[in-house]
Structure formats: structure tokens, C-alpha cells
Amino acid sequence: MKMSIREAINLTLHEEMARDSRVVVMGEDVASGQGGVYGVTAGLTEKFGVARVIDTPITESAIVGAAGGAALTGLRPVAELMFIDFLGVCLDQLLNQIAKFRYMFGGQARTPLVIRTMIGAGEGTGPQHSQILYPMLAAIPGIKVVVPSNAADAKGLLAEAIRQDDPVVFCEHKALYMNECEVPEGDYVIPFGKARTVVAGTDITLCGLSRMAVLAEQAAVELAAEGISAEVIDPRTLSPLDEESILASVSKTGRLVVVDESNPLCSMASEIAGMVAEFGFDYLDAPVQRVTAPHTPVPATPCLEKEYVPSVADIVRSAKKALEY
Amino acid sequence: MDYSLDELTRAYRLMKTIREFEERIRSEYQQGKLPGFIHMYRNQEAIAVGACLDMTNDDYIASTHRGHGHCIAKGCELEGMMLELACKQDGLCNGKGGSMHIADMTKGMLGANAIVGGGPPIAAGAALTAKTLKTGGVSMAFIGDGASDQGTVAEALNLAVVLQLPMIFMYENNFYAEFTRNPKPEGRIAERAGAFGMPSIVVDGSDFYAVHAACREAIERGRNGGGPTAIEAVSARYYGHFEGDPQDYRDGAELRAQRAAGDPLPRFLEDPRTAALNANSIADIDSAVFAELDRTVELALAAADPTPDKLYTDVYVDYEGRAMQ
Ligand SMILES: Cc1ncc(C[n+]2csc(CCOP(=O)(O)OP(=O)(O)O)c2C)c(N)n1
Ligand SMILES: [Mg+2]
Numbered sequence: 001m002k003m004s005i006r007e008a009i010n011l012t013l014h015e016e017m018a019r020d021s022r023v024v025v026m027g028e029d030v031a032s033g034q035g036g037v038y039g040v041t042a043g044l045t046e047k048f049g050v051a052r053v054i055d056t057p058i059t060e061s062a063i064v065g066a067a068g069g070a071a072l073t074g075l076r077p078v079a080e081l082m083f084i085d086f087l088g089v090c091l092d093q094l095l096n097q098i099a100k101f102r103y104m105f106g107g108q109a110r111t112p113l114v115i116r117t118m119i120g121a122g123e124g125t126g127p128q129h130s131q132i133l134y135p136m137l138a139a140i141p142g143i144k145v146v147v148p149s150n151a152a153d154a155k156g157l158l159a160e161a162i163r164q165d166d167p168v169v170f171c172e173h174k175a176l177y178m179n180e181c182e183v184p185e186g187d188y189v190i191p192f193g194k195a196r197t198v199v200a201g202t203d204i205t206l207c208g209l210s211r212m213a214v215l216a217e218q219a220a221v222e223l224a225a226e227g228i229s230a231e232v233i234d235p236r237t238l239s240p241l242d243e244e245s246i247l248a249s250v251s252k253t254g255r256l257v258v259v260d261e262s263n264p265l266c267s268m269a270s271e272i273a274g275m276v277a278e279f280g281f282d283y284l285d286a287p288v289q290r291v292t293a294p295h296t297p298v299p300a301t302p303c304l305e306k307e308y309v310p311s312v313a314d315i316v317r318s319a320k321k322a323l324e325y
Numbered sequence: 326m327d328y329s330l331d332e333l334t335r336a337y338r339l340m341k342t343i344r345e346f347e348e349r350i351r352s353e354y355q356q357g358k359l360p361g362f363i364h365m366y367r368n369q370e371a372i373a374v375g376a377c378l379d380m381t382n383d384d385y386i387a388s389t390h391r392g393h394g395h396c397i398a399k400g401c402e403l404e405g406m407m408l409e410l411a412c413k414q415d416g417l418c419n420g421k422g423g424s425m426h427i428a429d430m431t432k433g434m435l436g437a438n439a440i441v442g443g444g445p446p447i448a449a450g451a452a453l454t455a456k457t458l459k460t461g462g463v464s465m466a467f468i469g470d471g472a473s474d475q476g477t478v479a480e481a482l483n484l485a486v487v488l489q490l491p492m493i494f495m496y497e498n499n500f501y502a503e504f505t506r507n508p509k510p511e512g513r514i515a516e517r518a519g520a521f522g523m524p525s526i527v528v529d530g531s532d533f534y535a536v537h538a539a540c541r542e543a544i545e546r547g548r549n550g551g552g553p554t555a556i557e558a559v560s561a562r563y564y565g566h567f568e569g570d571p572q573d574y575r576d577g578a579e580l581r582a583q584r585a586a587g588d589p590l591p592r593f594l595e596d597p598r599t600a601a602l603n604a605n606s607i608a609d610i611d612s613a614v615f616a617e618l619d620r621t622v623e624l625a626l627a628a629a630d631p632t633p634d635k636l637y638t639d640v641y642v643d644y645e646g647r648a649m650q
Contacts, residue, residue, distance in 0.1 A: 033504025033574055057474035058441050058502055089440065089475070124361045126423050128439035264647075296636055296646035300423030301412035302360050303630040 001185055006177040008151035009040050009116070012158040013078065017048050020076060023162060026054040026067060027080025027116075036080065038177055040116075060086050064115060065093035068167070071113035072101060076162060081117040083125075084133045084171065098167050099142035110165040114158070119147075120211055120261060121293070121309050122175040126300035132210075132262035132293070135271070137169050138238040144168040144192060145238040149176065149213040152183045153236055156190030163189065173211040193240035197249070201231035204255040204319050207246055208234060209268055212259035212291075212310060219315035230319060238268055246272060247280045254285035255322040259315055264292040286325035289318040326538060333602045336378055336533055338610045340370040340590055342617075343394040346403065349618045350393070350410055354568050358626055360412050361423045366394035367563035368531060369497055371589035373398035375536025375558075376465060376495050379544050385433040385451035385464040387444030390425050391497075392437030395467055399434045401427075403617055407625040414631040421631075421639070433462075442475025444468070445494065449481045452490035452547075463547035465493040471502025473514045482521045482555070491547030493540065494518060494555040497530065499562035500583075504574050511559050518555030530560030531589040534598060560587045 003011070017023045025044055027036070031053045035042030044053045056063050060081060067079035081087065087094070094115070101109040121130035138145045144166055148154040154172070161168040198213060199220045208216030213234035220230040231249050235242050250256050256276055260269035269290040276288055291310045299305055328336075347366055353359050366373070369391075377386065377398035388395040396406055401417065409416030409427050416422075417429050428436035435451060438444045448466035455462035468478055473496055485492045496514045500507050515525040524546075528535040536558050543554035561583035565572040572580070593599055594607070640646030 029503050029505055037503075055505060058471045059474045059476065061476050086440065089442070089477070124423075126361060126425055126439060127421070128426065128443075294636060294646055294648040296640050297421075299421045299631075299636060300361055300418075300426060301420035301631055303412075304420070304633070304636045307633045307636045 001183055002180050003151050003183050004178050004180045005148065005151045005154045005172065006038060006040055008155040008183050009158055009172065010042060012155045013041065013044060014047060016159060016162045017044065017052065022074065022076045023078060024052045024054060024070070024075055025078045025080070026056055027063060028056055028058055028082055030080050031055040037082065038174070040172075041080070060090035061093055064090040065097065067113050067115070068093055068098035068111060071111045071167070072109055076112045078114045078116060078162060081115050083129045084117040084119045085128050085131050087133060094143065094167075095140055099140050102166070103142060111167045112165045113167045114161045115167070115169045117169060117171060118174045119171045120173040120175055121298045121305055122211075124300070124302050124305065127297040130298035134169070134171050134238055135262050135266055135268045138268060138271070139266070142167065143239065145171065146192070146236070147171045147210040147238060148236060149173070149208070149210055149234050150179060150181045152181055152188075153190060153196065155183050156188045157192070157236060159189045160192060164192070171210060176211050176214065179214070190236070192237040193242050195233050195235045195242040195245035197245075198232035198234050199230065201229040201253065203229045203253055204231070204257065204322060205246070205249040205253045206230050206232045206257050206259060206315060206319065207272060208232060208259040209238070210261065212261050215310065215312050216259050216315055218312045219319065222312065222316050223319055228319070228323065241272070243275055243279070246276065247283070250276055250280045251283040254283055256284070257289040257291060257315060257318045257322060259291045259310055261293055261310060263295055264290065265295060267292050286322040289322050291315055291318050328598055330601050332378065333599055334606065334610070336374055336537070337593065337602060337607065338614065339374045339398050340533065340593065341610060342403070342614050343370045343373065343397045344590060345614050345618055346397060347393055349622060351568055353622060353626075359410055361425065363410070363424045363568045364391040364566065365564040365568060366391050368584065368587040368589065369499060369560050370394055371533040371536050371593065372495070372497055372530045372558045372560065375533050376493075376540045378537055379541055380433070380463070382431065382433050383455070383460050383462040385435055385448060385455070385462065387435045387448035387451070387464070387466045388437045389444060389467050389469055389472065390437060390439055390441070391469070392427060393424070396427055396429065396434055396437070400432045401429045401434055403621045404624065405429065407621040408628055411625040411628065412630075413625060413628040414635065415628055419631060419635065419639070441469065441472045442477040445478050445481035446484070449484050449490055449492055452485065452492040453488065455491055456488075461548050463491040463493060463544050465495050468494060468496050469502060470496065470498040470500065470507040470509065470514060471505075473517070479517075482518055482523060485553035486521045486523050489550070489552040491550075492553040493543045493547065494553065496555065496557040498557055498559045501562050501566065503566045512557060515555055515557035523553050523555050525555035525557070527557045527559065530558030531587045531592055533589055533593045534596060560589070563587065
């Protein structure tokens with residue numbers, strides 16, 4: 001069935017709540033209004049009631065921490081951190097508590113927690129509502145990080161996130177919510193750590209994360225018009241990261257552009273570039289190209305925000321640079 | 326308390342300016358001429374103006390996402406504000422902040438804030454500056470009823486008491502946080518300050534005189550080394566959470582009643598204490614306000630966008646942000 005990412009997430013929440021009564025949804029305005037600012041949790045209250053669809057006060061430390069504590073003791077919470085920027089308010093609970101439970105308690109603990117959160121620029125929401133920040137999370141041992149770029153992946157990955165037993169941060173790019181694609185019906189689960197080949201190709205690999213996978217696909221179309229065959233890979237999860245698929249693609253193409261909307265220092269682009277430089281050196285015919293946002297906050301003004309976010313043209317330019325090397 | 330004609334004139338001019346500024350930007354926004362999100366302050370004008378009337382540029386405020394009224398009351402120029410809301414180069418923040426991050430350091434206006442609960446610790450820091458440097462200044466944090474639940478607010482309350490800071494916690498109880506009715510009875514928020522050992526008072530937020538009297542006392546206390554005060558000013562939100570929110574989650578009849586009862590302008594004009602302000606002066610103020618709005622809107626809409634190179638400026642004091650090589 002054709003649906004948007006927003007609808008796919010909503011459907012999956014309905015299905016998983018029906019499937020397992022330990023699944024609870026909690027967050028600010030998830031139950032009231034239209035089901036959150038973008039309606040992602042719409043209809044859950046009517047179906048499952050306020051005991052399982054829990055509106056919280058504006059108190060992210062307590063939301064994330066309590067979701068973690070509930071996960072540790074038998075619930076399977078899907079907590080909403082409205083924007084990933086609000087990580088700043090609640091980081092201790094995630095970084096020092098939830099991420100560490102399993103390891104520091106010697107393997108006793110299971111924390112089946114999903115934190116759904118919105119990421120990304122492009123909607124004019126300014127410096128405190130537009131960040132990416134997933135590289136920070138991917139750097140924390142004990143947390144899994146998921147970055148779906150289409151509705152089918154959103155469904156399969158969210159089902160997996162809810163059913164597996166580790167803390168997961170599920171990053172929803174707000175500029176992708178309305179993107180539609182075919183979504184498999186019924187039980188559909190995608191294991192973590194498996195990249196998706198978006199477009200097969202032979203001349204160059206474009207590895208795009210979250211919304212940048214969509215832009216990489218558009219760049220591949222432009223490159224194809226010039227006779228260049230680009231392979232587009234979407235890792236889909238950052239931790240675990242499907243290093244094998246990225247290396248396999250580079251072994252075929254010899255060239256790599258990583259496209260990541262985060263700031264460049266310590267970005268996922270840097271991580272993937274470093275990984276390929278270390279383990280795929282023999283495959284490379286050109287230096288790995290990183291296409292990222294600049295080392296600046298996200299400006300409020302739309303004209304500068306457009307400059308900030310990597311564009312299809314940036315990807316095409318970097319691909320050509322690698323090809324001309 | 327007696328009011329001079331100058332005080333009455335300023336109070337009316339500021340409240341009227343806030344009202345008409347917002348009605349004007351609301352209409353421009355609806356026509357798609359202003360970017361981003363804007364949050365309307367209507368019917369809370371008496372809070373900002375009562376709070377800031379006795380302040381100078383050496384006093385500080387930390388504002389919220391609903392910050393236009395605070396800016397105007399604290400003395401920010403309409404021209405710089407209008408340019409900022411239009412995200413133009415000559416705006417107060419060069420277009421990088423927009424409505425939700427507007428600030429003016431020259432006026433002691435330490436920023437609107439898109440992080441709910443982000444302001445109070447910052448305001449506490451400004452109060453620490455005033456106390457340490459013995460400027461005689463005070464610092465005020467504006468805090469929504471929803472924001473009052475953030476841990477940052479509790480921590481700032483405690484710090485202000487422990488350090489005996491010249492600070493005012495100005496809670497604006499407008500009954501709603503986004504789409505959720507504030508479940509706390511009136512006065513509950515102010516009570517919390519009492520638990521930290523801070524004097525507190527609840528006032529009618531649509532009564533300029535009540536707000537101003539409470540603030541005058543709190544500011545005096547702060548200036549005289551008497552430590553912090555909490556004020557809960559109650560006035561129902563008039564429009565939706567953000568412009569474009571139809572607020573169909575509110576009861577129509579109740580909303581109509583709240584709108585009428587909560588309008589601070591007729592209330593101020595009908596109060597016997599306002600008698601010295603005659604009809605002619607009111608008409609003069611009104612036409613000056615409208616003329617200034619016409620001028621600044623026209624100027625802001627025609628003004629230049631920041632050029633692309635501005636993306637990299639002001640990340641640091643002494644070096645620029647950078648693009649990926
Ligand atoms: C840390 C954080 N959490 C959540 C939000 C989303 N949000 C923006 S405004 C708002 C409601 C704030 O309510 P209140 O403090 O009562 O202020 P009001 O909007 O009524 O002025 C929420 C939840 C945010 N911006 N920051
Ligand atoms: Mg409120």
C-alpha cells in the first residue's frame with residue numbers, strides 16, 4: 001500500500017501496540033490535539049486509551065528517564081522526544097543511565113526502549129529545532145541509532161526497534177514525513193545493520209543518510225544523464241552500521257561520496273570515510289568525499305538555511321571531483 | 326500607588342504597540358510574507374509591560390518562544406524586530422535567530438528561546454552578574470505554565486534562593502501548553518517557589534496595575550538585596566499555540582468568554598487610575614503606533630536577505646565557521 005513516512009510510523013505504532021500490551025507511547029501532546037505537532041501519534045488514544053498513550057508534562061529528563069526505567073522493569077515504551085535538539089535537556093538519562101544499564105550491570109539488564117525524535121533542517125525551524133545530532137548518539141556504546149529515509153523502511157525498522165531489547169533512538173527527518181512509497185502490508189520487520197541498495201551502479205558509490213539518501217538518489221539520476229553510473233546506498237542504521245555493504249560497494253566502484261546532513265566535525269560522514277580509508281584502502285581510486293552541512297548552527301533565515309543543507313548539486317559536484325581524480 | 330502621566334503613557338503605548346505589532350505580523354504571516362513559526366502573545370500584553378515598566382537597560386530578561394511582547398516591553402526597536410522576523414540581514418540577529426531566538430543585548434533582552442525552560446538558568450546567571458558587579462540590576466525569566474514543569478526551572482529556583490539572586494520568576498499562566506490544558510489549579514505554580522523559600526504572589530495577568538504592583542515590589546526587593554521573587558500572572562491564551570493552530574481542542578464558548586475577559590487594553594483604559602490619559606493622547610499614541618508599523622513592515626519586506634557568506638560568520642568571536650573543504 002502506498003503511504004507516507006508519517007502514516008507508516010502511525011500504522012506501525014498501531015500494529016505494535018495491538019501486538020504487545022507492554023508497548024506504551026509517551027511524550028508531550030502524543031495523546032491530545034491531533035496526535036503531536038505532525039499528527040504522527042494520531043488515533044492511538046482512541047484505540048488504546050490514555051493508560052497506554054500517555055501525555056506527559058514538558059519535562060524531557062523525566063520522559064526519557066522514566067521511559068528508560070519502565071523499559072528496565074518490563075514495559076516496552078516508545079517515548080517521543082519532540083525534536084532531537086531537546087536531547088540537551090535530557091542527555092544524562094540517556095548517556096549515563098540508559099546506555100550503560102546492560103554493560104555496567106553485567107548483562108543483567110534489558111532496556112527495550114525506543115525514543116522517536118524529529119531531526120533535520122529545511123523547514124525554517126531555526127537553530128534549536130533543526131539539528132541532526134545523530135553522530136553524537138551513534139558515538140555512545142549501548143544505544144542503537146536508526147535513520148529511515150522512506151516509508152517502507154520506517155515501518156520495518158520501527159517494528160524491529162520496538163521488538164528488540166536495546167535502547168534505540170529512531171530519527172525521523174521532518175522534511176521527509178510526507179514522502180510516499182509502497183509499504184509492505186502485514187508483519188514487516190527489517191533487521192538492524194543491513195544497508196539498502198537504493199540504486200545499483202558501477203562508477204561511484206553515494207552513501208546517503210536519512211534525507212540525504214533521497215538527495216543522493218536524485219544526484220544519481222543527474223549523474224546517469226551524464227553517463228555516470230552511481231550506486232546509492234542507504235545504511236538505514238548508524239549503530240549498528242553495515243560496514244560490509246559499504247565496503248562491498250566501494251570494492252566495486254572504487255569511489256565514495258558520503259552525504260550526511262550533520263555538521264562535519266565528528267560526523268557520520270567522517271566515521272564512514274575513516275572506516276573505508278582503513279579497511280577499503282585497496283579499493284579506492286580517489287579520496288573519499290564528504291558532503292555535510294558546514295561547521296555552523298542552522299540559521300533561521302530560509303535563504304541561509306538553503307545554503308546550509310547539502311544539495312543535490314553539492315553531491316553531483318563531489319561525485320565528479322572523485323571521478324576526475 | 327499613584328501613576329504619573331508619563332508612566333500611563335508608556336504603559337498604554339507599549340501594550341498597544343505589542344497588540345498591533347502582533348496583529349500586523351499575523352496578517353503578514355498569513356499572506357506568506359514571514360518565514361518560520363510565530364507564537365502570538367495577545368491578551369498577555371499587560372504581563373510584559375507591567376513586568377518591564379520599571380526596568381532599565383541594566384536589567385535583564387530571558388524570554389520564551391512567545392517573546393514579541395517581552396521584546397517590545399523591554400525597549401527593543403520595532404525596526405530591528407520587524408527585520409528579524411522577516412529574517413533579514415539588518416534584523417536584530419541578522420536573520421539568524423528569527424522570531425523564536427530574537428535578542429537585543431543592548432537592551433538586556435537575553436533572547437527568546439525555542440527550548441522550553443531554557444531561560445531561567447540564563448536569567449539566574451544574569452542576576453549573578455548584576456549582584457557580583459553591584460550594578461543594581463535585576464533579572465527576570467518569563468516562564469510558561471508548561472515550562473514551569475521543566476527541571477531547569479526547579480534548579481534555577483533553588484539556585485536563586487541559595488545565592489540570594491536579584492531575580493524574578495515571571496510565570497505566565499495562559500492555561501495551555503501547546504494543545505494541552507494546564508491541569509494545575511491557579512496558584513499551584515507560584516506555590517512551588519514557596520517550597521524553595523521564595524516569596525510568591527498570584528496576580529491577574531490582564532490587569533496591568535496588578536502585574537505592575539507585584540513587579541515593582543519584586544524589583545525593589547531584588548535591587549535592595551532581598552533576593553528572588555516568583556509571580557504567577559494568569560491570563561488565558563487568545564490565539565492558538567502557533568499561528569495557524571485552529572485550537573479546535575478548546576471549547577468555543579469558554580474561549581470566547583476568556584478572550585473578552587482577558588483583554589488588558591479596555592481594562593486599563595476603563596480603570597480610574599488611567600483617567601489622566603485623555604482621549605486625544607490615546608488617539609495620538611494609536612496613530613503613531615500604526616504609522617511606525619506601516620513604516621517598519623514596508624522596510625522589512627523590502628530589505629536585503631543576508632548574502633550566502635554570512636552563513637559562516639559569528640560562529641565564534643575570533644574565527645569563522647567553515648564549510649567542508
Ligand atoms: C525542551 C522543549 N520541549 C518541548 C518543546 C515544544 N514546545 C514548544 S512550546 C511548548 C508549550 C509551552 O507551553 P508554555 O510553557 O505554557 O508556554 P506558552 O506556549 O503557553 O506560552 C512546547 C511543548 C520545546 N520547544 N522545548
Ligand atoms: Mg502556557
